[in-house]
Amino acid sequence: MSLYNAREAEEKWQKKWKEMSLYTTDLNDKDRKKYYNLVMFPYPSGDKLHIGHWYNFAPSDSWGRYKRMQGYNVYEPMGFDSFGLPAENYAIKHGVHPQKSTKKNIDYMKKQLNAMGAMYDWSTEISTSHPDYYKWTQWLFLQLYNHKLAYKKKSPVNWCPQCQTVLANEQVVEGQCERCDAEVTKKDLSQWFFNIRDYAERLLDFSDLDWPEKTQLMQEHWIGKSTGSTIVFDVVDPSTKKPTGKTITVFTTRIDTLFGATYMVLAPEHKLVDDITTDSHKENVNDYVEKAKKETDINRSAEGREKTGVETGAYVKNPINGKIIPVWIADYVLASYGTGAVMAVPAHDERDFAFAQKYKLPITQVIKPADGSELPLDEAFTDDGILINSETFDGLPSSEARKAITKALEKGKKGELTTQYKLRDWLISRQRFWGAPIPIVYCNDCGEVPVPEEDLPVVLPLEGVDFNPKGESPLATVDNFVHTKCPSCGKPAQREVDTMDTFVCSSWYFLRYPNAHNTEKAFDKHLTDTWLPVDMYIGGPEHACMHLLYARFITKALHDFNFIDFDEPFKKLVHQGLITKDGAKMSKSKGNTVSPDEFVEQYGSDVFRMYLMFMGPFTDGGDWNDSGIKGIARFVDKFYDLIYTKADVQDEETLQKMLHKTIKKVTEDMEKFQFNTAISALMEFTNSASKTRIDYESKKIAVKLIAPLAPHLAEELWETLNQGDSVFNAKWPTYSEELITEDTVQIVVQVNGKVRATFEAPIDIQKDDAVHRAKKIKKIQKYIEKGTVVKEIFVPGKIVNIVVK
């Protein structure tokens, strides 16, 4: 039996920390360097925190404690992302009001977070569904609105028939709703957008950020920049071939293939479709457009789907050679990208090739392979090459031709260099109840009028609302909410009834934390510039193209509005790995979630959090399996007994060497977020020190080393060592280089690269000496005698390799 009672100690210290206000950060401290240590705040959708949260939160807290011991003024806030679909769907399912279920879930989660014993500064807790918070989310909306970055527009949008609301592009995963997996359809609706596209180029700049390569790549792909040219084609009369005065602009990255354009294709939603279609083709075209509208994205973009399209009867003139080509409509061209129209070059584009084959359209080859190989006839040749059949441009390589042809078109104003992005504007309105109301009023006389700042918040009515989704915002049925006065002229007017996407709430919460008590402003400029950007941000990689992109956009916008001096929210970002259960993602619906509570009850928070960290690298995650948790429990007992038990040190030199090696190893591993190897180093030290015994001063160092990883245990032992203050006010130990340098090393002797023997030697042994000594070893002699020595290799302090032939 160990002497340590984890449950008692943990309860005792959680209480004491609270009494001492140990983790209440002095945000105005000017003596110490600030450190903003942030973890993505949870949404109270289920009823409790699961293992995944702990896997995320506990190491983040260990990191914060480590930085604190290094002398930083660490700020580790916590709050709840309590608005939004997850919380609302949970409430509907359980037949409770979202406000009630949210509160209940938050209360329970706080209990769990308390049991974890993290150093959260609860004095600045925030909850996005509280009017004190969403008042400022609405303020944020108004700032964007005033700077023309928020606008309402009718357009085809993603519609989830299950959740009965529109969704942002980012919330559609493989054509399905991110939340409920229902197939997403398109609807023509008037909706609110944030103009994130304006920031596409700046969002590609990661130069001052310490972010995972992978996340940068994901955002880059999502933004999807490509440079090419726009080309203007004149629409010509089908019979006379004379220009009609109308033009169609296409976007291409392959202007070098312009001579190979044998037809043009418009997206069914292209606004000129109706205009250019000739009477004899109207019926066909209308049918096709109607059908395309009904198709879901998932069907329209299914891989290997056969291409379809119809002729419009219209013709356009190729500006480079005057060739007249037909205009088609096909749904493989997307209205939302580029200009919604493409020039089709079947010889050099796979999609165009497939389409041309099906509809027997001409295929003209204009590029030949640069390496002289034959042009294929049964497929498109899509690589760059040398131009052929392109009049004066023949013989030019693709890259040159792109410049030359663009130049030629520029003269006649028929083409220019353009950049396109896949990123679309952020759709932020939702036809749901549980969100921040959009602060806009519609007046018959004044039109769209923003709610004045002093009238915020536009309070979400909590009573008398049937919040079940029905395709229109539930707020539309609340008369005393809808009917109001126009802020501009005072006449009767109606409120906007849609609410904001919950990602708007979370796109700025990190700015609010230090300002949580500010009732005058969303944030104070000086305080915010002092504390931000966030020094360390930890959360899941699934937010790469949503929250993390939105937060960067909002920060840049607020910077441009002169509210803050920085334009990136998170200086360093780390993603924790995913914890699975039997290989599957843990989820409520699958019923395979694992609760941390029983483990904490049985082994204590320290053991549980250390076990999560010991499982493997933090960024890897892994499959949950509790079989090894006993090992950590044993280690904690051993460590406690080692420090608690009095015994005279037996081997001072070995102890000191081991101790200082451990300081070095743990420090380096903490820096690299390699908690698993930091813990194993502490295990090795404990095993070793149990043999050598340990003195008082070394005990203090050992306790400090384990403190970030096992805070309660360390605090308890710190007290038994008669240290008055908290161990978290103590300084992180440093090691002595001198103590860890060995004066002798083991030199490995290899023959032909295979280890055959070893010998002890001074660390600075020279080659001649080492080779000489190696050759004297009997076993080595046997190998040498079998042939002749052709080479001797010496790696200082490590290896002698004798090559025998």
Add this chain to the structure above:
RNA sequence: GCCGCGGUGGCGGAAUUGGUAGACGCGCAGGACUUAAAAUCCUGUAUGGGUAAUACCAUGUGAGGGUUCGAUUCCCUCCCGCGGCACCA
């Protein structure tokens, strides 16, 4: 299809400016303590030979090839798993 990451004992994993593969932990086996069990402690534990036991030998980091005195680490081809994107012209 494209982009990115990974594949090491029975299991989780260590070790890479190329230098003793398997640290640490789990599990397992044997032993001590105990009337017995649990707990604890000690010893062993990549695989295959080999030995009374050491010694020793061979093989071994998804597969195959290459570079090198030497490859888990670098290069090429392929297989498998995971994550992201997906008709973006």
